[in-house]
Amino acid sequence: xxxxxxxxxxxxxxxxxxxxxxxxxxxxxxxxxxxxxxxxxxxxxxxxxxxxxxxxxxxxxxxxxxxxxxxxxxxxxxxxxxxxxxxxxxxxxxxxxxxxxxxxxxxxxxxxxxxxxxxxxxxxxxxxxxxxxxxxxxxxxxxxxxxxxxxxxxxxxxxxxxxxxxxxxxxxxxxxxxxxxxxxxxxxxxxxxxxxxxxxxxxxxxxxxxxxxxxxxxxxxxxxxxxxxxxxxxxxxxxxxxxxxxxxxxxxxxxxxxxxxxxxxxxxxxxxxxxxxxxxxxxxxxxxxxxxxxxxxxxxxxxxxxxxxxxxxxxxxxxxxxxxxxxxxxxxxxxxxxxxxxxxxxxxxxxxxxxxxxxxxxxxxxxxx
Amino acid sequence: xxxxxxxxxxxxxxxxxxxxxxxxxxxxxxxxxxxxxxxxxxxxxxxxxxxxxxxxxxxxxxxxxxxxxxxxxxxxxxxxxxxxxxxxxxxxxxxxxxxxxxxxxxxxxxxxxxxxxxxxxxxxxxxxxxxxxxxxxxxxxxxxxxxxxxxxxxxxxxxxxxxxxxxxxxxxxxxxxxxxxxxxxxxxxxxxxxxxxxxxxxxxxxxxxxxxxxxxxxxxxxxxxxxxxxxxxxxxxxxxxxxxxxxxxxxxxxxxxxxxxxxxxx
Numbered sequence: 001x002x003x004x005x006x007x008x009x010x011x012x013x014x015x016x017x018x019x020x021x022x023x024x025x026x027x028x029x030x031x032x033x034x035x036x037x038x039x040x041x042x043x044x045x046x047x048x049x050x051x052x053x054x055x056x057x058x059x060x061x062x063x064x065x066x067x068x069x070x071x072x073x074x075x076x077x078x079x080x081x082x083x084x085x086x087x088x089x090x091x092x093x094x095x096x097x098x099x100x101x102x103x104x105x106x107x108x109x110x111x112x113x114x115x116x117x118x119x120x121x122x123x124x125x126x127x128x129x130x131x132x133x134x135x136x137x138x139x140x141x142x143x144x145x146x147x148x149x150x151x152x153x154x155x156x157x158x159x160x161x162x163x164x165x166x167x168x169x170x171x172x173x174x175x176x177x178x179x180x181x182x183x184x185x186x187x188x189x190x191x192x193x194x195x196x197x198x199x200x201x202x203x204x205x206x207x208x209x210x211x212x213x214x215x216x217x218x219x220x221x222x223x224x225x226x227x228x229x230x231x232x233x234x235x236x237x238x239x240x241x242x243x244x245x246x247x248x249x250x251x252x253x254x255x256x257x258x259x260x261x262x263x264x265x266x267x268x269x270x271x272x273x274x275x276x277x278x279x280x281x282x283x284x285x286x287x288x289x290x291x292x293x294x295x296x297x298x299x300x301x302x303x304x305x306x307x308x309x310x311x312x313x314x315x316x317x318x319x320x321x322x323x324x325x326x327x328x329x330x331x332x333x334x335x336x337x338x339x340x341x342x343x344x345x346x347x348x349x350x351x352x353x354x355x356x357x358x359x360x361x362x363x364x365x366x367x368x369x
Numbered sequence: 370x371x372x373x374x375x376x377x378x379x380x381x382x383x384x385x386x387x388x389x390x391x392x393x394x395x396x397x398x399x400x401x402x403x404x405x406x407x408x409x410x411x412x413x414x415x416x417x418x419x420x421x422x423x424x425x426x427x428x429x430x431x432x433x434x435x436x437x438x439x440x441x442x443x444x445x446x447x448x449x450x451x452x453x454x455x456x457x458x459x460x461x462x463x464x465x466x467x468x469x470x471x472x473x474x475x476x477x478x479x480x481x482x483x484x485x486x487x488x489x490x491x492x493x494x495x496x497x498x499x500x501x502x503x504x505x506x507x508x509x510x511x512x513x514x515x516x517x518x519x520x521x522x523x524x525x526x527x528x529x530x531x532x533x534x535x536x537x538x539x540x541x542x543x544x545x546x547x548x549x550x551x552x553x554x555x556x557x558x559x560x561x562x563x564x565x566x567x568x569x570x571x572x573x574x575x576x577x578x579x580x581x582x583x584x585x586x587x588x589x590x591x592x593x594x595x596x597x598x599x600x601x602x603x604x605x606x607x608x609x610x611x612x613x614x615x616x617x618x619x620x621x622x623x624x625x626x627x628x629x630x631x632x633x634x635x
Contacts, residue, residue: 115411179583
């Protein structure tokens with residue numbers, strides 16, 4: 001009987017070991033391709049992105065071959081993967097992607113707060129109306145007191161509401177926040193007229209606004225430059241392979257040029273971008289109106305190097321800390337350090353986790369890529 | 370060990386069930402240790418200590434709104450399950466009547482058979498549009514997801530009751546109600562309860578799906594909110610807590626069925 005017991009244990013362990021070693025092999029596999037030093041083999045990188053007016057250019061860069069052109073120039077292999085927004089950041093934090101697009105808020109409360117040091121190497125745009133508070137029956141901000149408000153908690157929508165309330169002398173405790181998934185928030189709000197207020201982002205804002213009796217009472221245009229859309233690359237990866245930054249910046253600003261000029265390609269680019277966003281060209285253009293794109297690399301560099309960015313980030317990090325987004329155990333808003341291109345830092349200097357780096361955008365501006 | 374006539378000894382019988390748990394836990398601790406070696410601030414695979422702290426925070430410390438989250442969430446979810454259960458038990462009677470009365474059978478059987486095939490998660494948007502974002506839609510999701518299974522299962526069990534027994538009852542001058550409630554119902558109820566018990570998993574699945582979409586409290590709600598800042602130190606204890614509660618309900622029901630219907634399998 002003892003023998004039998006032993007063989008059971010052995011069997012279980014054998015299975016476990018097999019599972020472990022399989023896992024390891026896989027890990028080694030991906031690392032080998034990303035790190036292979038000094039060989040002719042191309043370094044492989046994965047970039048995750050999600051649908052958003054300000055990120056569609058990445059998809060166009062991929063589909064048009066612009067991204068491949070720039071990757072080839074630096075002898076890289078860049079794979080662009082489309083995902084849902086939050087899963088894409090989770091994949092980035094988990095190490096399944098080397099780079100990912102996200103807002104400055106998620107950059108701070110997801111990777112940076114998880115100790116995944118990240119470099120925000122491209123500032124694509126800031127939301128200039130893409131996020132909005134919409135109400136029925138002409139309710140104003142002051143009327144929201146005691147009302148139910150549907151939004152995705154702990155998202156940029158939550159931040160927007162918090163800022164709007166604060167600017168109007170109200171507190172979050174004065175309203176009733178109902179966490180609502182972004183997949184159903186628009187149809188549910190449109191169908192249920194007893195819901196009076198909703199906070200969401202585009203293209204949903206556009207959909208909801210079409211309803212009669214619904215109006216936007218506050219939007220990210222009222223807090224300009226606070227909700228930034230960034231391309232984040234793991235700092236370690238970027239230090240080891242700065243070519244990745246160069247290739248990404250090169251591809252991005254080539255697309256920016258196409259978008260902002262009136263070339264033949266412009267119309268085609270707009271069509272591709274709107275198709276992959278699931279809307280018409282007119283709708284996409286409408287969304288771009290509320291997206292303040294930094295078509296000109298120099299403008300983004302100037303913003304990065306100025307002082308406003310520090311002020312704006314201060315609002316964001318305070319919101320994150322107050323809502324426990326920097327980790328519920330975080331003792332102070334300064335626990336996570338942020339570094340800016342002008343050399344200044346915010347928070348703990350010995351724990352810099354988020355770096356705003358203008359190097360690559362500057363190269364693009366000076367045409368040295 | 371592959372002898373089908375084997376009778377495991379007492380100590381082995383206690384040890385073997387624990388073994389898979391132990392191995393999973395050890396494997397987890399190893400994996401989390403490895404990740405933390407690489408990144409001490411890793412939040413994706415928290416250490417056991419971090420999870421204990423996370424659990425403690427949700428259970429024994431008020432959050433910024435002054436709520437003890439774990440208990441608030443457990444209560445909110447339990448209420449939703451309890452209300453759904455009432456409707457799910459109603460399904461037993463629908464199935465019973467459907468199985469007993471041929472006209473009801475003709476009327477409802479095909480309908481429920483089809484209804485059962487509708488993937489409840491796919492009709493979520495419709496539910497939210499019809500029932501709003503309040504409690505009704507969440508309960509409706511669970512009921513729509515699980516009720517048809519229970520109805521159909523009861524129906525099959527009723528059909529499996531030997532005709533002779535019903536005829537025998539008739540010859541003894543039993544009324545229709547007596548045949549339904551004193552002959553057929555007692556015979557099928559232990560198996561039906563077993564089906565309900567096994568469908569508890571589906572109930573929880575639909576509960577969490579509903580709570581993820583719109584809620585202010587609930588076990589599923591919390592998991593999806595703290596996901597926004599990768600608080601796996603809360604998510605994993607919550608998952609264990611949900612599983613543990615479900616396991617205890619399952620275990621308790623199993624015990625109770627075994628005790629209450631001792632005559633079964635004899």
